[in-house]
Amino acid sequence: MEHLTFWGHFGVWVAAFLTLGIYSFLYRDNPWYKFTEAVFIGISAGYWVVVLFFDNFYGKFWVGRGEEPMLWIGAILGLMMLMRLVPKIGWIARWPLAFIVGATSGLWMMNYLTSNAMSQVQSTIMPLFGEGFGASFGEIIGNLIIIVGTFTGLIYFFFSKEHKGAFGATARVGIWGLMITFGAMFGYTVMSRMSLLIGRVDFIFRDWLGLIQ
């Protein structure tokens, strides 16, 4: 026997009602789905307003405003952002936006260059047969795929020369590499969505109805 309070039972039923309401869309659009969708959007919006207000405005600015004067600059920039709501002085909002774009670019340009460009280039430059010719057959094949895939992929994105002849054939190999990558990504996405669905199905049959042993 399961020991839950009234509100515990109520919560499980509400969760089941909303879960089934969302999936009812698979049959066809209906008022149950529309209600569930509206509840989800409303709760999400409300939740994020509260989180952002208490964690950012209250938790960071209001609590620390006396200790760190720099926070006032952030608050003023935030206030300037709200000027968008007044059409006549809406141009003021461009200044904080420009600050955000500039600061983010400056801060993250080196990070992206180091982590997503230089490190990846470094990983691509490798001895084909391993250190001291110690690579196995599978590793050599893997290395070859990386070399060919990188080279042909880059050729595909070289648009200054017409994709004809040997150059065009190399670019087509690059397209195949890209398509296989997109296929793998799509496969992973399907796997992820299935996992989420399995989670809800498990909730329905195990936690709600108790039908799974």
Added chain:
Amino acid sequence: MKTRTIEMIVLALLVISSVWAYVGKINGWHHGFVFSSSVSLVIMILLALSLVWILIRTLQDKLVGRRIVFLYIGVALSLPLFMSIDQPIKVSDEVRGVYQGLVDLQPGSKVLISFDYDPASAPELQPMAEAILGECIERDLDMIVLGLWPMGPQQATMALDSVMSRMGLTEQDVVYGEDFVNLGYQAGGEFVIQRMGSSFESMFKSDFRGTPYQDLPIIKNVKNFSNIDYSVNLSAGFPGTVEWVQVGVDRFGIKLGAGNTAVQAPTVYPYMGTLEKPGQLVGLMGGMSGAAEIEKLTNLKGKATLFMLSQSFAHVIVIAFIIIGNVAYFRGGRKSKLKGE
């Protein structure tokens, strides 16, 4: 009978059977069902035969509607949950890398675990979290958890409660503040990681419960990443593994293992190295299969292992319908050509 009437009757039957099943569960009238291996095998054969039948009908130009596809996916996901078949799980080098990071640590080492996800991604990431926490407890490692997503710390608490219950441990066995601490959520994304590089305390003045940083024995001597022996990031998006790699690994040199949703895994794979050349990540758990693999390595069989059969069934059904769809497409094209369209 009108479609509307049939729909109402089906809905009423569903409500009645659901109430019956729920009341039965509460009063102990039933304890759930499980199919024997023979019944499971018969179900699999029936499913396969029905797919062959759909293929034959497609060849006869009688196409199935989208609702039939949805129904098949639903059935393929649900039925394996009732089956008692164990699916063999092969552990990949990527997942072994995450596990090896824990194995290499001495008891008392500090492990930083960032919970950067919310309940929406729990089916994939929660089993990973439970397996990692379970292994940390087993190896007597100090666990410092935090969240760059608002609901991350709650997921950490739920994972710890679940794993302690499964391992038969109490709060006396895993002492809060000494063996485990939850620093809570901190807004700011990647800037939090950057500030943590110089001082943890500047970002987390107190823990999840409001206890001041210096009053927590497990972290009072932890100044920055140099005092952390191993880090694990469980992520469902931004901020997540990419930010931890860019700031934590490449700027501050932390040793990082990652667990991602399957959607995110392909974007994180480039950070993995090879056997010869270590990458920015020491290991990667991708999606539910990654979670099942880490469960196997840690001997903590959980939901990911149970769900893998459903996952495999669903994939088979998806592949079958891709084939059926292609057959319908190419037959349609051939017919158009014959008609001269």
